Structure formats: structure tokens, C-alpha cells
Amino acid sequence: MRIGVVTFPGSLDDGDAARAARIAGAEAVRLWHGDPDLHGVDAVVLPGGFSYGDYLRCGAIARFAPVMESIIDAARGGLPVLGICNGFQVLCEAHLLPGALTRNQHLHFRNRDQWLKVEATNTAWTNGFTPGQEILIPVKNGEGCFVADPATLDKLEAEGRVIARYVRGNPNGSQRDIAGITNEAGNVVGIMPHPEHAVEALTGPSLDGLGFFTSVLRALAGAAAGGQLAGGQQ
Amino acid sequence: MTTQQDKSGFAATDVLANEFEDGPDTVAKAEQSPDELQPFADLGLKDDEYAKIRDILGRRPTASELAMYSIMWSEHCSYKSSKVHLREFVAKVPKNTRMLAGIGENAGVVQVSDDLAVTFKVESHNHPSYVEPYQGAATGVGGIVRDILAMGARPIAVMDPLRFGAADHPDTARVLPGVVAGIGGYGNCLGLPNIGGEIVFDPCYQGNPLVNALSIGVLPVERLQKKEATGTGNIVVLLGARTGRDGIGGVSVLASATFDEEAEQRRPSVQVGDPFMEKLLIESCLELYDAGLVSGIQDLGGAGLTCALTETAAAAGTGMRVWLERVPLREPSMSPTEILASESQERMLLIVTPENLDAVLKVAEKWGVWATAIGEVTPAGEDGTPGRLLITWNDHVVVDVPPGSLADDGPIYERPLREPSDLILLQADRAETLPRPSTGAELRETVLRMIASPNLCDKTWVTEQYDRYVLGNTVLAQPEDSGVLRLDEETNLGVALSVDGNGRFARLDPYEGAKLALAEAYRNVVVTGAEPIAVTDCLNFGSPEDPAVMWQFARAVQGLADGCQQLGTPVTGGNVSFYNQTGAVAIHPTPVVGVMGLFADVTQRVPMGFPVPAKAGGDLLFLLGETRAELSGSEWAWVTHSHLGGRPPKVDLAAEQALGKVMTRASQTGLVSAAHDLSDGGLAQVLVESCLRYGVGAKVTFPAEGESAFVQLFSESAGRALVSVPLGHEKAFVALAAEFGVPCTQIGVTSEEATLDVADQFSIPLEELRAAWSATLPRLFGAPVLGGQPEAETAVRSVTLELTEPKQQPGGPIES
Known part of the structure; x- marks a missing residue:
């Protein structure tokens, strides 16, 4: 399986996302922001960082990169896409996911090892977890406060589209402690904490992040075997 | 505030006042008007220095030349006061076959394997950070990272030793949050993990905080870059951000003159950082190196284009022809003098062969970075004399100088030295005679008070604002004793880095204080299991024109040079920062020392926290080294008595080396589960930190003979470490310590109970310890952690x- 990792100018965790994909057993394929060709990848990760410096609104410029045109089309067609941190911001700017990520309420960048509770496990990126499972993943962001209007939040919860919530402390003030969400089809997932930094015992606080990358491989294998992609893709 | 700018008070507008009336000052005009009065004194040049410039040129300098000499001959660039002392490092450099580049290069480079080398350096950005904390600290990070990049390395981490005034002083509440946000804002956006540093509070830094920045990078040995502008006809390319009016005159930064009533049209002397541009600069330089497209490279930092042009040409003995109007500007009205003096950030100067130029421009275009050919390398004289630096601006010859005269022939001073007159009295006022807590209840109260004090409390409020995970190779980061990085995923080769200093010890005895800083950084590295291989230093002192400060400086350099020679770890590079003082009162002499150690297998690193879950029976706790009643200059004396006096703890570098051998061997053989260096706050601090790291308690019993419980807990004797040894390994560990002659005392066990117990003295629940330890910075600087x-x-x-x-x-x- 081939997992594409996009590099925008200012992407920082692209190498780490590629490493996580390799550790999970996939082939990591580097995708360049200016190249609309997805090189036949089976899934895409939009990594963390400060794309184009994020001097405007986080992800606002990256959303218009040539590679994003292809990714937006492919995601609507069912391609599994995971946006981590800045990648989550890009997915919201691209309207593949609802809501927005705003300045942390305490106005500081914050890096800590964060407990999350996994909720939706019927997505391409979370099917390897069990509902209610608590996982430890580093969070590090300055603009990670998830906001949406009440109707959208209600809809996300009613449809089971919250994939994880912060527990034992909310690091950035996100509404309803939301750490990550998915689209209706379950193939597009955005998460603020960094699963790619919890894939090795030597460098991470846990191995819990690996579950996101093994989940997508399982979903892809299932789809290849004639089944449906987890998350109800048609 | 006295700053270096007082000595080199370059303010662009002074020089430029008449520059546009009839075009810029040119060499031709200089020859025609030899008697024109020039503002050399305002630029910090002395009469004899100005005379020397006229002598070198055989005429008066042009306005641009005068500005260039004033910058390059400033204390910051020329090291004119420190040079005679810094020679000690070279004279006493230990034999070391690892060193590929040393003092004088942008950063020292040491080889760590057949294929890989590591480069690291610490530098100061003190004055800018006081004036504008956010940008001052941010561009401090940016500057040191470009030094690392210029050596051919990929920067892989940063660390920040920080010193502020009193924690509860209102101005500290202005400076600290800005500095921390600036370091985070720049480093996080650049994608470099921040893996450690220091945060120290002392009233002596009130008017002059110290913001030092360290960076480390890794490179394949064959990618090592040179700064020499070799090859007649090679092209000089300016890469990176456009040049603006920010940071003009900033080498020495921020004279009071730049803040007078007439200053409104002057731009801040503090540079403004753009970390996104620096990230693109890093990626484009690395791509250029890997494609073999660069013949020479130099970063633009202090002194901007002036420094980069003269140093690259001087290093090669060549000349250079530069067309200044080709430099991309943020403001088209900039004069040639301003272009030469600007310290705009995120720029590099490349020397490339003509046939590579197109490829270089293509790489720059890919990353969206400006790249402009601004000049070419010209030959040395036929008689072997060095070439000349000839700079024109719209066909006006504004500079025609021998580059070596700027870069290498600056003034050198042997400034007078005199031991501070108060030192004898200060050393006589020993802390060992102060009233001490004696009962268990008093000791308990002292522990809680000490761990809540600003220098010993939890620093999470600060370090949470830094990304420590990016790049995915951070093995240990703050609050661990050292930052530890994996260099190679295949071989698990790794490095440990620690940076330490103790201004109070250095105030009491600068020679021993410098050695103690070295010993502490060395010990912080060895307790993780790494083998120390190299040193960098940032020497922060007051005014070199004060003989007492100069004496402190000379003694500290001697101590550090002697110490490095004895430990076999060479000083590979660093930085001197003078004029750190408010009015007549200098800061404590503050040599900050960084030590780098090497792991053949970084998975063998030893963390500082007692392991969880605590086994039944616990791990055994051993204290390595000897505890003496050494309290002078200690955190205890300062916190409980506001006392500074006496002589600092004795430093025995042979004992430090022996401790290092025990620890590296113990880590390699897996004998220890945790280890923590003893320094500020003594054993009490170490017990608390190792317990709280993973929430594991400890039961401590001091030997009946020996020092009192108070001395055991709060002495700051050097050469000590606390280790936890899993049951079953204790015999082997004790034998190992004996083999190297390191005193080894069992003082307790880790415990399943969440308390810290000291037998016959006190018991404190970990929750109570944590509450006291972690409340201080949030209370002082807001925002609960x-x-x-x-x-x-x-x-x-x-x-x-x-x-x-x-x-x-x-x-x-x-x-x-």
C-alpha cells in the first residue's frame, strides 16, 4: 500500500508522517504541493507544520495548492485522507471537514502528552481502535481550538463523527473537547494531536499513534478484497 | 543601559545625512576631500583606530567604508578585547582527531562516525531581547541556526539558556513571556525541536537579561562547507530574504542614541524574524549542498553583507567585485551604506561557479526564495597580495578596500585586569556559617520552600511552549538532564547535549566557576550514558573597559581552557558577549558551557525519573560521589538567607571523569534504571524531581556516620549523581563504581507509596510536593499550566x- 505525504513549503512533520507510514508497513510516497499528480497513492496524509508560514489564516493558502485540487477531488471519491494539525486546518479550509481551528484560548503554543478518548471507530483511520479506548498522543499547536456553530456540533455528535475527544484536560479550549472529526463518508479525518509522534518507544510517549496508520492499511486491504472501505464509502 | 552600541554607535541616518545631495560618498570624493570631518567617534571608533583606517587606505574612508570598519572593528565582530585571552582555548586544545572545524568557523564540527559529523554552537542575543523580547529572542534562534546551516549541516535541534532578573519584578513579567514566545514562535515554525536549556532568575540580570541560543546540526562528513570565496570569476549570490532597514547598526545594537527624540524615522535596531523564510532557506541550501552546487557559503548575521563579503574574500585571499544596486531591497530608497549595514534576517551568501548559476537559481525558485547574482570573485594580486573588495552602487565606487583589513586586521587590546576589590571580603563571608534548619519539621518546610523557589520550580510553563517532538528523533528533552537526539535511524547513533552555567559561583571565583559550569554540563551528559566529546561556550560578561570585569573574563577563560584540556573535550567554538551591565554594575560573570556527548546506541540512554511501576521492594538508590558541607553560592543560601558569599564548591575534574566512566559503562550494560545529576538545590531537588517525573515515591535513609541530614539534602558538592539500580544489579554496580574509585553510598529505595520519606526527618506526599513545585511560574506569569x-x-x-x-x-x- 502506498501512503502519500504532502510537503507544502513550511510543512514540518512531513518526514515524521512518512516514517510512521513506513513503520506501519506502508510505502511512503512524498507528494509536492506544486504537483497535482497523486502518483497513484492509496491514501494521503496532510502533515503538521506552518504551510506557507501560516501568516494569513492557518491552512488558508495551502488549500489552493495544485496538489490540493487533486486531493479534494479524490477525497470526494473516497480516497482516505488524514489531516494532522496543520493538515486538519487545511481540510477545514478546503471544506472537506466542517468547523475551524482557532487560536488556543490561553494564547500560547502548547506541547504536551495528551490523553484522548477514541469515539468513532468506523472511519478509514480509526477502525483499529475500540470505542472508548484511551490513547496517549502528543499535542503541539498554537491554533488548535476547534470551533463550529452549535448546529454543526450537534450534527457531528448525532452522526457519530467525533473520532476523539481530549480527556484529563483540554489543551486548547476546543469546543466539547473535540480533538478530531471525520466527514460523512468516514474516509476524511482531521485530528489536532500528532499520531506520527507516538509510533516508536524510543521517541514517543506511547505507540498509540500507530493505530491510525495501521487502520488505513486495514481499510485499504478490506477494500481491495472487495469489501467496503470502513466508514461506509459507497 | 550601556551596550556595545555605545562603543560602535552606528546610526544610519547620521552617515546618510548628506549622501543623496550629490550622490553617495565615493572613493573619488574621498580623495578630493581628505579633510572632511567624519563621524567616526559616533560610530564607536577611537582616534587611533580612525587613523589606522586612513593609513590602510591611504586616504579618508568613504561613508560606506567608515561604516564597514566601525562594524567589523566593533567588539562584537572583532573580539578585540577577548582575542588575547581566547588564544588559551587554542593553546590548550586537547588532542582530538574528531574535530573537523574549530574556533573561527561559523561553528565547530566534530566527526561522530565514519560518515557523519555534528556541528553545534551557542551564541548570545542579550541586548536585542531586552529591548524587544519577542523579536530579539526569535532572531537569536534564527541566527544560530544559520551558523549551523552554513557548515553544511541540517539543523536538528535548539536549546536556550535564559537568565532573567528577579522572578517577581514587573519588568521580568514583560521580558520573560516575550522571550519565551519568541523562541517558540521562531523555533516551532522552523520545525526544530527545543530539547533543553536553562531558566535562571537573579537580580543581577534585571537590567540585562541573558538570552543565549544553541543549535546543533548533522551532516555527512563530505558535505562540510567552506566560507572561502575561491575561484576567480565565480559568482557571488545573495540567497534568501530581501534586504531592509531592520537591524541597521545592530551588530552592537541599540545605543541610547538610537532612542533619542530625533529617532522617529529610525527603524528598530532589532531585526525582525521570518521563520518561514528561514525554513525555505534551510531546505534550499541543503538541496544546493547535496547537488554539489556551492563552492563557498557564509550566513548573514551581525554586520550583514559587510561581514559576509569581507570574511569570504579575506578567507580566500581573493578580491571581490560587487554591484550593490543588484541587492533586492524591501525599500528602494536604501542607500549603499544602509544596504551594507543592514542585518535583515534569513539571508545567505553563496559562491558558485558560473556554470552552476542556472542550477542554483532553479533550486531557489523551487523553494520560492530570492537568489540574486550580486558580484564576482576577482583575483589576488600578481605578486600574491590579497585581492581588493570593490563595491559600486549605480556606477559610483563606494568601497575599495583590502577585505582582510576589515576581517582580520582589527584592533586588538590587552585591556587592564584587576581583581574586584570586594572579592576578598565576599569570599570571607561564607554560607557555611549561616543558621541551618535542624529538626525534621524545619527540613520538611525547607524542602517545600526550596522546590517552589523560581530557580528550582517546575519550568513546564515555559517548556510547553516549545515543540520538542518535531523531526521525530527526540529521545530525551527538558526537564531531563540532557537533551538526547537520535542521529541515525539505522544505527541508533545518538548525541546528548547539555548547557549550564552558574553566575553565582563564577562571581565568587570566576576560574572555579567556569570549571564548575563545565563540570555540570559534562555531568549532565554522562548521567544519560553518553561519552562527552566537545564543548561550546557563551561568555556573558560586563564591560571589558572595567578592569575588574576583564579580570573575571580572563580567569573564567583560563578555568574553562584548563578544564577542557583536563577532560579532553575541546572548545570547538562559541561567542563572547560583553557590556552586559546596567550603569556601573555588571552582571555576575556568566560563562555558559555546552557539552556534547555521543552514544553508539542511543537506546541505552538513561532517563532521570524513577521507573514506574515501582516493583515490590523497589529499585535501590545509590549516591555517587562525595558530599561535603559546601553551601556557599548555593541555592539554599540564596533562597533562605538571600546570601551570596564564600567560595564555590570544590571541583575535581578527575572525579567527574571517573563518574562519567561509571555512568557510560552502567548505561551500556543496563545496570541502572535512572540517573540524575546533582547541582542546584542538591540532593533534595534531585529526589523531588526524580520522584515527580513518573509519580514514584522514595524512602531515603542517610548513613549514621557522615554529614548531617541538612548537608546531605542541600549541599551542592560537585561530582555527584543519584542513580536507581534494579534489584539484582546492585553488586555489579557497586563493583563498577569501586573499579573507577567513585564513592558509592546506598541511601534508599524507590517505593510504591506516593511519598518522599527521609528516615527520622520527614515524609511528604508527592501530591504536596507537586503542588508546591508546579505552582510558581503559573502564579508569576499567568495562565494555569x-x-x-x-x-x-x-x-x-x-x-x-x-x-x-x-x-x-x-x-x-x-x-x-
């Missing part, structure tokens, strides 16, 4: 309050 932020609740609560469904998930920022 854990959970949501009450002061910002209202905005979002107004949204969440609209949610009326009873089974709503807990939402919003409210933290229970």
Missing part, C-alpha cells in the same frame, strides 16, 4: 451555554 484557561473562558462559553441538551458531552474550555 494544566487544563483550560479561565481568563479566556467567556468568549467560547457564550457559545457552549446555548447548548441545552442535558446529555451533552462536557464541552468548551471548562476544566474540572
